[in-house]
Amino acid sequence: MKIELAESYGFCFGVKRAIKIAEENRNSATYGPLIHNANEIDRLKNDFNVALSENLDSFRAGDTAVIRTHGIPKQELSTLNERNVNVIDATCPYVTKPQQICEEMSAQGYDIVIFGDESHPEIKGVKSYAIGNVFVVNSPSEIDGLNLREKVATVAQTTRKIEEYQQIVGKLMADHKEVRVFNTICNATFDNQDAVRDLAQKADVMIVIGGKNSSNTKQLHSIAKEYCQDSYHIESQNDLQSEWFSEKEFCGISAGASTPDWIIDDVISKIKSLTNS
Amino acid sequence: MKIELAESYGFCFGVKRAIKIAEENRNSATYGPLIHNANEIDRLKNDFNVALSENLDSFRAGDTAVIRTHGIPKQELSTLNERNVNVIDATCPYVTKPQQICEEMSAQGYDIVIFGDESHPEIKGVKSYAIGNVFVVNSPSEIDGLNLREKVATVAQTTRKIEEYQQIVGKLMADHKEVRVFNTICNATFDNQDAVRDLAQKADVMIVIGGKNSSNTKQLHSIAKEYCQDSYHIESQNDLQSEWFSEKEFCGISAGASTPDWIIDDVISKIKSLTNS
Known part of the structure; x- marks a missing residue:
């Protein structure tokens, strides 16, 4: 394989x-x-x-x-x-940035919309820097019904998908005279997401390696799944199941931003031994 | 009819x-x-x-x-x-607003993107207030390849469609750390566009009345056309053709923001006489 x-x-x-x-x-x-x-x-x-x-x-x-x-x-x-x-x-300096933006924008009287997971530590931190009205939304549909004033500033969790952030901004700009959009999704996230999208279109099984509570790994897995039905999110080689590779010819691999190379190497070795490749 | x-x-x-x-x-x-x-x-x-x-x-x-x-x-x-x-x-005060925004934002070092028709007087006026880099785009595809710096502010011609402006902002925010979005499309434009969209879905012929060089009338006609194939943009009752109404049962009528009621009344009278209704 x-x-x-x-x-x-x-x-x-x-x-x-x-x-x-x-x-x-x-x-x-x-x-x-x-x-x-x-x-x-x-x-x-x-x-x-x-x-x-x-x-x-x-x-x-x-x-x-x-x-x-x-x-x-x-x-x-x-x-x-x-x-x-x-x-x-x-x-991460890319996380310090949305913290600073929240603080500055709310000081300037903007209501803040944070696109992210309210229970994620990054967002707990970013949100704490807002001094006025602040709302956290986890999906575009959550924008509807927010009680926002005229001027809105928005930041995103560094690991979110740009397509959803664009939808959120699209909804905000339809109803507000001014929206200050800070694209705080980090470039590494973009690069890893672009690459997993390319690979998943060619592979017939995708393995995405990363912590179960890693937001960016979850996003990578969700993108992989869009293009390759048989996509799996694992933490280490111990999670691999041999039947995933049965009758498969092309295994694509990606890993979240917090996954060290030594874990990736172990996973590749295990897949090779499971598939005799 | x-x-x-x-x-x-x-x-x-x-x-x-x-x-x-x-x-x-x-x-x-x-x-x-x-x-x-x-x-x-x-x-x-x-x-x-x-x-x-x-x-x-x-x-x-x-x-x-x-x-x-x-x-x-x-x-x-x-x-x-x-x-x-x-x-x-x-x-129009809704046009003075984007002029002021252009002036202020370019003074603050933002590159300006204006969504509109460069040859339209409104946009010639708005653009003249920018003191730094300024670009006019007439469609989302024209964003690609613009030589913009990191901080971008954007305004729209008061009469444009929000959907295209959302696409433009979507493209801008994917490539820029900060985008200041000013939704300068006027509410009257929104209201007239929403209403023509509703009506065109019920009518089997649509008449949109307004000057041939009226941007907002062109937008209304374009929306009507999306939902009703037989949609016509006319300036006055003299442009009406009786064959447009042959075998039609429901004629919807809208008019641009610069079309006076007396012209609309003349059009309705003429349609009634053409269709004996």
Whole structure:
């Protein structure tokens, strides 16, 4: 069976940067998972003694707290600083940007619409920077019925699909005199999405590797599924099932922005052994 | 044959306002046609001695120049003021708005994209207020290949269709970090367009009345044509052809924002006499 990797996949700039920061800060702890990949987090713990704490109160004066790539709410960042915790910011700069936009635009009197998942840490963080009216929508249909004023500014979760964001803006501009559109979907997301779209049109089975709670991996899987019915989202080689490859000739592979190469390599080896290719 | 007028049609706020201004300024002249309706312009000449001059140099100190609903280029307005011409501004306030936006946004360093017809007086006027990079596109496809910088602001001709403007914004936001979208399509345009869309779905022949160079009438005709194959754009009852109504049962009628009621009445009378209804 032919196995082909997407032209663009896996670790993005922000994830690479955050891992480098974590590796440079041995004996620290991240507040929440640094990236959405449990295997890589285990590696940082084992090789660099970078722990993970989900509890803000576990950080005391003098501790080093590494801020996850997705960022954290403004109030929590203030709390860490007030406690004299040594804060090392590994927030992806592409996430810092929508945080700043939210803060600036709401200060200028715009109502804010965030396209994203309200329960995702990135969006919890971005939303916390708005000081006025702010609404989070997870799909274009959720725009209908929002009680927005005349001037609206909008940002998107870095990992969302541009097509849905365009629909959201289309709806907003039909009803509002001014819409300030900030395209905060990151280029790595675009590149990985374009590449998975191309590959899924050729493949008859698609494997998309990434954490189950990784937003960008879920988007990649959803795009793959549009073009290739037999598309699967897995976290590691342990999730592979041999029947997926029965009577298939072309397996396409992509991986989310928080998926390290060593996991991808393991998956490819396992597929080869399952298919004797 | 059943004859039905669209729920919303004809004279808009800006046209009514401009005609009132013209009527209040007997013995003046408009610089360019006040509205895109030759019959109404003849009426203003005959009943109120409001002349029409296409020549800027014909206006001298002490003359009264009425500015057309579509506005005029900034430089020409300055020329009239410098010559001590008595300038009476009948520019539609919904056209003044995109002029101001162009001026402000280009002063703030945004590249300007105007969705409209470069040869239309409204757009010539709006464009003249941009002081930096400015591009006029007449359709979504013309966005491709524009040499735009990162920050873009966009306005639309007041009479364009929202669907095409949404496509233009969709293309812009895919390639630019910030797009400031000003929806300058006027509500009267929306209302007349919605109404012609509803009516054309029920009628088997549609008559859209308005000047041949009237942008908003052309848009109404184009929408009518989408839903009713036998849709005709006429200027007056003289353009009607009896064969259009042969074997038809339901005639829908709409009219552009510069079409006076007396022309619409004449058209309805003529259709009734042609169809013995």
